[in-house]
Amino acid sequence: xxxxxxxxxQRLGRGTLTAISRLGRANLxxxxxxxxxxxxxxRPGLLIKQLFSVGVQTLIIIVVAGLFVGMxxxxxxxxxxxxxxxxxxxxxxxVLSLLRELxxxxxxxxxxxxxxxxxxAEIGLMKATEQLSGMEMxxxxxxxxxxxxxxxxxxxxxxxxxxxxxxxxxxxGYLVAVELLGLDxxxxxxxxxxxxxxxxxxxxxxxKSLVFGFVVSWIAVFEGYDCVPTSExxxxxxxxxxxxxxxxxLILDFVLTALMFGK
Amino acid sequence: xxxxxxxxxxETLIKIRGLKFSRGDRVIFDNVDMDIPRTxxxxxxxxxxxxxxxLLKLIGGxxxxxxxxxEVDGQNVHQLKTKDLYTLRKRMGMLFQxxxxxxxxxxxxxxxxxIREHTRLNEAMVRQLxxxxxxxxxxxxxxxxxxxxxxxxxxxxxxxARAIALDPxxxxxxxxxxGQDPISMGVLVKLIKSLNxxxxxCSIVVSHDVHxxxxxxxxxxxxxxxxxxxxxxxxxxxxxxxxxxxxFMEGLADGPVPFHFEAPDLFxxxxxxxxxxxx
Amino acid sequence: MNTRxxxxxxxxxxxxxxxxxxxxxxxxxxxxSFGGDDGYIIKARFDNIGGLKVRSPxxxxxxxxxxxxxxxxDLEGFEALVSMSIDPQYNVFPxxxxxxxxxxxxxxxxxxxxEPGAEEEFLVAGSExxxxxxxxxxxxxxxxxxxxxxDEE
Numbered sequence: 001x002x003x004x005x006x007x008x009x010q011r012l013g014r015g016t017l018t019a020i021s022r023l024g025r026a027n028l029x030x031x032x033x034x035x036x037x038x039x040x041x042x043r044p045g046l047l048i049k050q051l052f053s054v055g056v057q058t059l060i061i062i063v064v065a066g067l068f069v070g071m072x073x074x075x076x077x078x079x080x081x082x083x084x085x086x087x088x089x090x091x092x093x094x095v096l097s098l099l100r101e102l103x104x105x106x107x108x109x110x111x112x113x114x115x116x117x118x119x120x121a122e123i124g125l126m127k128a129t130e131q132l133s134g135m136e137m138x139x140x141x142x143x144x145x146x147x148x149x150x151x152x153x154x155x156x157x158x159x160x161x162x163x164x165x166x167x168x169x170x171x172x173g174y175l176v177a178v179e180l181l182g183l184d185x186x187x188x189x190x191x192x193x194x195x196x197x198x199x200x201x202x203x204x205x206x207x208k209s210l211v212f213g214f215v216v217s218w219i220a221v222f223e224g225y226d227c228v229p230t231s232e233x234x235x236x237x238x239x240x241x242x243x244x245x246x247x248x249x250l251i252l253d254f255v256l257t258a259l260m261f262g263k
Numbered sequence: 264x265x266x267x268x269x270x271x272x273x274e275t276l277i278k279i280r281g282l283k284f285s286r287g288d289r290v291i292f293d294n295v296d297m298d299i300p301r302t303x304x305x306x307x308x309x310x311x312x313x314x315x316x317x318l319l320k321l322i323g324g325x326x327x328x329x330x331x332x333x334e335v336d337g338q339n340v341h342q343l344k345t346k347d348l349y350t351l352r353k354r355m356g357m358l359f360q361x362x363x364x365x366x367x368x369x370x371x372x373x374x375x376x377x378i379r380e381h382t383r384l385n386e387a388m389v390r391q392l393x394x395x396x397x398x399x400x401x402x403x404x405x406x407x408x409x410x411x412x413x414x415x416x417x418x419x420x421x422x423x424a425r426a427i428a429l430d431p432x433x434x435x436x437x438x439x440x441x442g443q444d445p446i447s448m449g450v451l452v453k454l455i456k457s458l459n460x461x462x463x464x465c466s467i468v469v470s471h472d473v474h475x476x477x478x479x480x481x482x483x484x485x486x487x488x489x490x491x492x493x494x495x496x497x498x499x500x501x502x503x504x505x506x507x508x509x510x511f512m513e514g515l516a517d518g519p520v521p522f523h524f525e526a527p528d529l530f531x532x533x534x535x536x537x538x539x540x541x542x
Numbered sequence: 543m544n545t546r547x548x549x550x551x552x553x554x555x556x557x558x559x560x561x562x563x564x565x566x567x568x569x570x571x572x573x574x575s576f577g578g579d580d581g582y583i584i585k586a587r588f589d590n591i592g593g594l595k596v597r598s599p600x601x602x603x604x605x606x607x608x609x610x611x612x613x614x615x616d617l618e619g620f621e622a623l624v625s626m627s628i629d630p631q632y633n634v635f636p637x638x639x640x641x642x643x644x645x646x647x648x649x650x651x652x653x654x655x656x657e658p659g660a661e662e663e664f665l666v667a668g669s670e671x672x673x674x675x676x677x678x679x680x681x682x683x684x685x686x687x688x689x690x691x692x693d694e695e
Contacts, residue, residue: 045545051552059555099566126366134363137323138377138425139349160559167562170569189569202566 026222032143033151033221039144046149054115054150055157061110062161063168069102070094070169074176078183090181091188092195094173099196099205100261103166105253108212111158112245116220119150120241123224124234132225147225151217158213159206166205204260211252216245276301276433276465277322281331284314284321291317293489295331301432303481304459304466306497308473310511310520313486315469316360319435322467323355324348336432353381356426356434360441362418364410370397370421371406377428396424399461400454416447423454433465434458440472448472452479473512477501485511581608581627582667586641591622592652592677594643599653600626607632610654626654628665636661642675652677 040047077093123146126132132142177183196202220241227237277299284292291314299305307315320326322333324340333340338351364373374393378384384392397403400420410418419439426434436455440448456479459466470476477483477497484494485508493500493508503509510518526532591613600608608628616623628635638659645652656671665671 048549048552051555052548056551056555059558129361129366130359130363131365133320133325134357134359134365134422136325137352137355137357138380139352140376140380141349157555160556160562163559163562163566167565170566193569198567202563206563 036144036148050149050153054153066165066168067172070172071176074173091192095192098166098169099201103162104208107162107165108249112216117238119220120224120238124227128229154217155213159209162209278334283330284328306476306480306483307469309486356431358436360438362422374425400424436468586671588622588676590676594652602656635665637663640673641671643677
C-alpha cells in the first residue's frame with residue numbers, strides 16, 4: 001500500500017518536472033522563432049502564403065459566426081431591456097459586448113480550433129516525414145523557413161479577424177434590431193456613439209485579440225515542432241493545441257478584462 | 264593513424280574517435296572509432312535499432328555526442344559555430360529513408376531548392392542544373408510532378424538528385440534499400456555506385472540489406488550493441504572468423520543471436536496450473 | 543492557386559480588416575462626435591457635482607455642445623470647480639447663463655445643462671458661469687422630505 005502511494009507521488013513529481021521542462025523548451029523555442037523572423041525580410045512570399053492559409057481561409061467561419069452572434073446578442077438584449085422601457089440601449093449592449101469580449105474571445109477560440117490545429121498538423125507532419133531534418137541538412141534553418149512565417153501570420157491575422165467579427169456582428173445586430181424588432185435606426189447608432197469609447201472599448205478589444213493571437217500561434221507552432229513524430233503523436237499534439245489554446249484564451253481574457261476594465 | 268586493414272585506400276574524410284552517445288538510459292554508442300575514406304562507398308551495417316541513423320545525424324551535426332570527436336574534412340563538427348556548420352553542410356548530401364521531399368513543392372522545385380537557397384544563379388541556369396541532376400538519376404521526365412505522385416523508389420531518386428544538387432563531397436544514405444521492389448532496388452544500387460564513381464565522392468551507406476550493400480561497398484563497418492564489431496574489405500567480412508558476423512551476413516535464423524526469446528521451459532509453460540504466475 | 547491570386551486575396555483580407563476597424567471606430571465610437579480639442583474653456587463652481595466626471599457631456603436644450611475637461615476642489619471657496627470645453631461654433635451664450643448638473647435617463651449618467659440668460663455680453667474663453675445648480679443628492683432629498691413632513695405635523 002505504501003509502495004503504490006510512493007509510486008503515485010513519484011509519478012506526480014515526474015509529471016511536474018516534465019511539464020516544467022516542456023514550458024522551458026517552449027520559451028527557448030519562442031526566442032528562436034523571434035530570431036527567425038528575420039528570414040522573412042528577404043522572402044516576404046513566405047509570410048503572404050501563410051497569411052492566406054491562416055487568415056483568409058479562416059475568414060468564412062469568422063464572418064458567419066460573427067453575423068449570428070451579433071444577431072443573437074441583439075435579440076437577447078431586447079428581451080432583457082424591453083421590460084424596463086430601455087430597448088433603445090440594445091445597440092449599446094450589442095456593440096460593447098462584441099468589442100470588449102465576444103469579438104476577441106470567440107474569434108480566438110474559432111481560430112485555435114481551425115487555424116491553430118492546422119498549423120500544428122502541418123509542422124508536425126513535416127517533422128514526422130523528416131522534411132524539417134532534411135532542411136537542416138541542406139543548411140536551411142527550418143525555424144526561419146517554416147515556423148516563423150506561420151507564427152507571424154497568426155499574430156497578424158487574429159486582430160484582423162476579430163475586427164471583422166465585431167463589424168459583421170454589429171451589422172447583424174443592426175439588422176435584427178431595426179428590421180426585425182422595429183427599433184429606430186437613428187437611435188441605434190446614436191446610443192452606441194454615446195456610450196462606446198474608442199480607446200477603452202475598441203482599443204482594448206484589439207489589444208486582447210493581439211495577445212490571443214500571440215499565445216495561440218505560439219502554442220500551435222510549438223506543439224507541432226515538439227510533437228512525437230508518429231501519427232498518434234500528431235493527433236495528440238493537435239488536440240493539445242486546441243485544448244491548451246482555448247484554456248489560455250479564456251484565462252487570459254479574465255486577467256486582461258480585470259486589468260483593462262476594472263476601476 | 265589510419266585504421267584501415269590491409270587495404271590501400273585514399274585519405275580519411277571523416278574521423279570518429281571515442282564516440283559516446285546515449286538516449287536516456289539507452290547507450291547507443293560506446294567508445295566508437297571509425298575512419299571513412301574520402302572516395303569510395305563505405306557501408307555501415309548492423310541489426311535494426313543499433314543507431315545507424317543516429318550515427319549519420321551525429322556526423323551531420325544534428326545531434327551532439329556525449330563524448331568523443333567527429334572530424335569532417337579536418338573540422339570538428341560539434342565545435343563549429345552555426346554559420347560554419349551550415350557552410351559544412353552545404354558540402355554534405357543526405358538521403359533520408361523516406362526521401363524527405365518537401366511536399367508542397369514540385370519535383371523541380373525540390374531539386375532546385377538548395378540551388379536557389381545557396382547560390383545566386385539565374386533561373387535559366389537553375390533550370391539547366393536541375394534537368395542535369397534529374398537526368399543523372401533518370402527522372403528528367405518527372406520534373407513537373409508533385410511528390411505525392413511519386414512511388415517510394417522514385418521519391419528516393421529525386422531526393423538523390425537533390426542531394427547532389429550542390430556537388431557535395433560526400434553523400435549519406437540512410438537505409439536506401441528498405442522496402443523496395445527488386446527493380447527499384449537494382450536501380451538504386453546502380454545509381455549509388457555510379458554517382459559515387461562519376462563524382463568521385465565519399466558515399467556512406469547505412470543499411471541492413473547485406474546483399475545489395477555488399478555488392479557496391481569498398482569498405483565495411485559492422486556495428487552492433489554500441490561498438491564496431493568488425494570492419495574491413497567486403498571479402499574479409501564474408502570470411503570472418505566471428506560467428507556473429509557470419510550469422511548476420513548470411514541471414515541465419517539461429518546462432519549467437521538466438522531464435523527463441525527468453526522463456527521458461529516449454530513443458531512447464533504448457534502444463535502450468537492456470538492462474539499461476541510464471542516464474 | 544497561383545501566387546498572384548494568393549497575394550490578391552491576402553491583400554483584400556488585410557484591407558477588409560482595416561475597413562472593419564475603421565467602420566467600428568467611425569460609426570459606434572465617439573470619434574465621430576465632438577473632439578473637444580479646439581473648444582473654448584469656461585468654468586463653473588458647484589456645491590456638489592454628484593456623479594459628474596471628466597468627459598461628461600455639456601448640453602444646451604439637450605444638444606451636445608461640449609465636454610467637461612477638468613474637475614477640482616477650490617480650497618478658497620470650499621466648493622467644486624469644473625472646467626468645460628465648449629465647441630467654438632456655440633459662442634453666443636450670455637454671461638448670465640446658468641449651469642445645472644442634471645441626470646440623463648434612468649441609468650443616471652450626469653451631465654451639465656446650460657440655460658441661456660438675457661445679457662448682451664457673451665461668454666468667452668476663461669469666463670465663469672455664476673449661476674449654478676448642484677446635483678441632487680438622494681440623501682439630502684430624503685432628509686428634506688422627512689424634515690418637511692415633520693414640519694407639517
